[in-house]
Amino acid sequence: MAGLSLFVVAAVVVALVQGGRHDVEPATVDVPRASPRDAAEALASLVDGVGSRDADALASLAPAGNAVVGEQLAGIAGTAAALDLRAVSARYVDQVGTVASDGSWSGTVDLTWRVARLDAAPARAEVVVTFVPDDGRLAVAGFSAGGAARVPLWLRGRLAVATAPGVLVMVDGTGRQAEAEAEAVLRRVERGIDVVRRVLPQRIDPVVVEVPASAGDLDETLGVRPGTYAGIAAVTAPVGKAAEGPVHVFVNPDLTAGLRRAGAQVVMSHELVHIATDAVRRPVEPWLLEGFADYVALRDAQLPDRVTLGRAIEAARRDGVPSSLPSRDDFDTRARDLQARYEEAWLACRVLAERLGEPRLVAAYEGASRGVPLDRALRQAGLSTAELTALWRAELRRLVG
Structure with a gap:
């Protein structure tokens, strides 16, 4: 499952039977875990799309079939152009919560950006990004606030x-x-x-x-x-x-x-x-x-x-x-x-x-x-x-x- 690291748990099942203890052979259980490396790659693609103002590239980061998220991500391209966003970066920081049964998970991301000619220095904020495994890759499913995190207005789309x-x-x-x-x-x-x-x-x-x-x-x-x-x-x-x-x-x-x-x-x-x-x-x-x-x-x-x-x-x-x-x-x-x-x-x-x-x-x-x-x-x-x-x-x- 792309976007998730798998670690092996040796599950030793112990059965009590008449005449004493009987050990059953260990069973292998696959447990999904968030992948910071895949998240960093998805974020790099997001930053590249914002920098190039490429609506198609940004829309492609959405989960397949999710038109709402695809439209939101595509709209960021037009907004980035209208605001003349510069100094955009996104660095994965840490996982938030646990991995859901469908493999989706969220992570805190350190984000920077600057409105050219008007902002003297870049803004910096934490954003919670939701990632979803999608056909061999990690898709971006949305942005949210929580704790110290926020959702910059320009991330909402057009x-x-x-x-x-x-x-x-x-x-x-x-x-x-x-x-x-x-x-x-x-x-x-x-x-x-x-x-x-x-x-x-x-x-x-x-x-x-x-x-x-x-x-x-x-x-x-x-x-x-x-x-x-x-x-x-x-x-x-x-x-x-x-x-x-x-x-x-x-x-x-x-x-x-x-x-x-x-x-x-x-x-x-x-x-x-x-x-x-x-x-x-x-x-x-x-x-x-x-x-x-x-x-x-x-x-x-x-x-x-x-x-x-x-x-x-x-x-x-x-x-x-x-x-x-x-x-x-x-x-x-x-x-x-x-x-x-x-x-x-x-x-x-x-x-x-x-x-x-x-x-x-x-x-x-x-x-x-x-x-x-x-x-x-x-x-x-x-x-x-x-x-x-x-x-x-x-x-x-x-x-x-």
Whole structure:
């Protein structure tokens, strides 16, 4: 059976018979075992197919008769071309679980890739690949997440891709609807860059946005527990596990699909603030991190407080005005009243800007992002944490009425 190593078990059957012990001749039992060598060969063929953008070669890696997997693998060729994927490698690491009765098995694979001209360094992640013995060879039957593993969006097959100078958007899906979604997201990014530059004139690094097909797929793309980002409209995060790797914006389509145009734009502008300030790699207190991003995104939105602060007002009426600014735990993606905490953080930044002026809010954020202790950064801007908290609580009490 190709793709499996066979090892021999000498099964000694002992029978008890009248008059004493009787040993039966050993029987040979063939037990299938995963073959790292064959897996490495299949992965080498996968990498070659991606590098050459050869749809037929990639489709041939699927199990015979499995049109779904064949189409998925063939679609990777077009996606690799559209993204101009470079530095693609796949190294077999270890077996996951046991070999199934049909000989199929899974293995962890160390994968690297880079979106040319936009990613400064390759991304690196672990992916679980399923292998199946198929007519004298080892076929690739699919990709999955689990543990620390993830499924990069480009491995899902053909994607809709839209580009502009310095910007790339990839959406899981094909056809006019997916293409229209990619173009719509691209326009949001372009408008969002203008929004951010009104407050932060520095150059925004190249922007790559990934839109999986669902919230569940978003979790798999990021390698997190199911449901982690079910309540998050978008997140700016590293593409893989390497600290020096690229950072992309990931969109939750299950939430953004229900937003009005203005809401979807605020979500994108918020994430672009994180890109512009390299927030993923800088130690900023969560309330300032998220509140500042919302301040920039909402600065010119001209929305009433009942819209931008509705959840915070509701929570304060129910539980009372909080005694302190939101904590790190308050921003856990599964936390109760998460949206209210975001709104409270935004209100704190708005209060600071109204009291001291926008330049000092920016200075406080930049100081904190350089590692200056938060209270010192606020004092340098003109308010202590205690003073800001008192002003913030008073404003929230006024809004509650």
